[in-house]
Amino acid sequence: MRTMKRATPILLFIAALLFPASCDTIDCTLYNTVTCQASFYGDGKAVAITDVLTVTTFGVDSVLINQQRDTQTMNLPLSYWQDTDTLVLIITSDTYALLDTLWIEKENIPHFESPDCPTSMFHRITSARVTHTFIDSVTITTPLVNYDQAENLKIHVHTGN
Amino acid sequence: MIKQKILRYTFILAISLSDLCVVAQDANTGEEIKLPKHESNLIADNAPVFGGIAVSADLVGFAMKAVNARFANMEVAGRLNFCEKYFPIVELGIGDCKKTGGDNNNTFSCTAPYYRVGVDYNMNKKMTGNRFFIGLRYAFTSYSYSFDNPDYADPVWKIHSPLTLHDMNGKNQWIEVVLGMETKLWSIVRLGWNLRFRNRIKQKVSEYGEPFYVPGFGKNGGSTFGGTVNLTFDIGKTAKKNIGK
Numbered sequence: 001m002r003t004m005k006r007a008t009p010i011l012l013f014i015a016a017l018l019f020p021a022s023c024d025t026i027d028c029t030l031y032n033t034v035t036c037q038a039s040f041y042g043d044g045k046a047v048a049i050t051d052v053l054t055v056t057t058f059g060v061d062s063v064l065i066n067q068q069r070d071t072q073t074m075n076l077p078l079s080y081w082q083d084t085d086t087l088v089l090i091i092t093s094d095t096y097a098l099l100d101t102l103w104i105e106k107e108n109i110p111h112f113e114s115p116d117c118p119t120s121m122f123h124r125i126t127s128a129r130v131t132h133t134f135i136d137s138v139t140i141t142t143p144l145v146n147y148d149q150a151e152n153l154k155i156h157v158h159t160g161n
Numbered sequence: 162m163i164k165q166k167i168l169r170y171t172f173i174l175a176i177s178l179s180d181l182c183v184v185a186q187d188a189n190t191g192e193e194i195k196l197p198k199h200e201s202n203l204i205a206d207n208a209p210v211f212g213g214i215a216v217s218a219d220l221v222g223f224a225m226k227a228v229n230a231r232f233a234n235m236e237v238a239g240r241l242n243f244c245e246k247y248f249p250i251v252e253l254g255i256g257d258c259k260k261t262g263g264d265n266n267n268t269f270s271c272t273a274p275y276y277r278v279g280v281d282y283n284m285n286k287k288m289t290g291n292r293f294f295i296g297l298r299y300a301f302t303s304y305s306y307s308f309d310n311p312d313y314a315d316p317v318w319k320i321h322s323p324l325t326l327h328d329m330n331g332k333n334q335w336i337e338v339v340l341g342m343e344t345k346l347w348s349i350v351r352l353g354w355n356l357r358f359r360n361r362i363k364q365k366v367s368e369y370g371e372p373f374y375v376p377g378f379g380k381n382g383g384s385t386f387g388g389t390v391n392l393t394f395d396i397g398k399t400a401k402k403n404i405g406k
Contacts, residue, residue: 060318062317062319080313081318081320081322111370114267115267115268115308
């Protein structure tokens with residue numbers, strides 16, 4: 001009994017030390033980039049845009065892709081709050097410049113993991129449409145835009161471009 | 162049909178309990194033999210079938226709330242005592258959490274009740290005033306939680322807007338394995354502590370994100386450790402008999 005009474009405060013102290021120690025880890029997702037992945041296709045096969053490609057946002061002075069060559073896949077950050085994002089795609093070479101506009105309609109889904117981690121915004125693409133200068137059409141392959149980095153859009157370009 | 166089954170199992174349980182805590186009896190007459198305390202302090206010889214009730218409060222939860230810890234599980238419990246061996250227990254509590262992230266100004270908050278039912282088994286074979294418990298709990302909670310980011314900035318599209326997510330609903334169920342001990346302090350007052358391994362069995366949360374904290378469980382995850390320090394008031398037959406040496 002005496003041993004028990006002596007041991008109890010010591011064990012209480014150890015238990016008190018253990019409680020906070022078990023609660024202090026922060027587990028944030030390491031890969032926390034959320035971008036819409038769009039790839040170029042021609043005649044049903046993946047193709048690269050060999051000319052210089054620039055992608056800008058419409059209405060906001062932001063350049064998403066700046067003068068990139070040999071582009072097969074683009075990672076496009078979508079807006080957190082807008083229902084429709086308007087992107088301008090420009091292809092330039094020595095002799096010509098071609099411009100198309102891509103509209104992406106979406107639902108925005110806030111996502112959080114812990115107060116210690118950055119908040120993210122996922123998206124669910126509901127529709128996508130384009131003008132047809134060098135792009136033929138666009139199809140949605142994976143509507144949900146999240147950490148998975150799956151291909152979300154297929155951009156079919158006119159053959160020969 | 163179901164009623165009959167319930168009655169049958171209740172009867173079997175009652176018989177089992179009475180078998181497990183055998184009070185010393187005369188083989189011929191069946192009368193109870195009262196052994197002097199100095200001759201036997203074994204639970205099997207002394208404990209009545211129903212030893213009374215106990216109520217307790219977890220001191221850690223209230224202390225954590227008092228010092229403004231990130232979260233606190235404030236709980237009370239009611240416990241029965243069968244044969245000084247089996248202790249069916251019900252625990253009711255309120256979990257409270259408000260946590261703000263370091264660099265992000267994110268704030269998570271949740272306050273909700275939780276419930277646990279289970280049983281403790283006293284491994285001490287002697288009536289020494291001490292109890293060594295191993296136990297099991299089933300716990301559940303249904304709660305609402307909130308997440309706020311007052312300045313949620315979109316760096317590319319340059320739109321700043323507060324992110325306010327309120328009234329997100331969650332439900333959790335989990336089991337707990339309990340190891341603990343308690344000792345008699347004075348009269349019917351007891352002090353004890355226990356360590357608990359908690360393992361989630363079911364969770365339903367908002368599509369926006371999992372809660373940082375689950376009431377009664379602690380920091381959310383597949384499993385976690387926890388514990389309580391209980392001030393217990395043991396009321397009933399055993400409390401009077403069980404005078405610690």
